[in-house]
Amino acid sequence: MIVETKVQTCTRCGSDAIIKNGKNRYGSQQFKCKTCGKQAVLSPKVAYSDARKEEILRAYRERPSMRGIERIYGVSRATLAKWLKKKPKRVMSRPQ
Ligand SMILES: [Zn+2]
Known part of the structure; x- marks a missing residue:
């Protein structure tokens, strides 16, 4: 038997002083950081990989x-709008 121990750290400050903090309504384990107080899902599900998003x-x-x-891609407009807002807008320049 192989038991792998995964060390989870805070996604904001990187501290390992995190504790279980219940589950959200989708059943994902949540954590609370004792250092910075952040509360979030421990390992969020990734709906779209970076490559797909790109x-x-x-x-x-x-x-x-x-x-x-x-x-074409089945991505909701709300999701797309969120990505577009997050990405820094590129200066319109065309290669010479
Ligand atoms: Zn933290």
């Missing part, structure tokens, strides 16, 4: 149509 955002830059992206 691919979708690239498609959006090619033709900025949220409804189009929604139809």
Whole structure:
């Protein structure tokens, strides 16, 4: 039998002084950091990988149509809008 011990640390400050803090309504284990007080899900589920996200955002830059992206990739417009807000806006410059 192989038992792997995973050390979880706070996602904000990196402290290992975290304790279990119940579960959210989706059943994910939550933690509370004793150092900085952050409360969050221990290992959040990743709905879209970074590569997938990048691919979708690239498609959006090619033709900025949220409804189009929604139809093709099945990403909700709310999710797409969230990503677009998070990404720093690039200065419009074309390669010479
Ligand atoms: Zn912390």
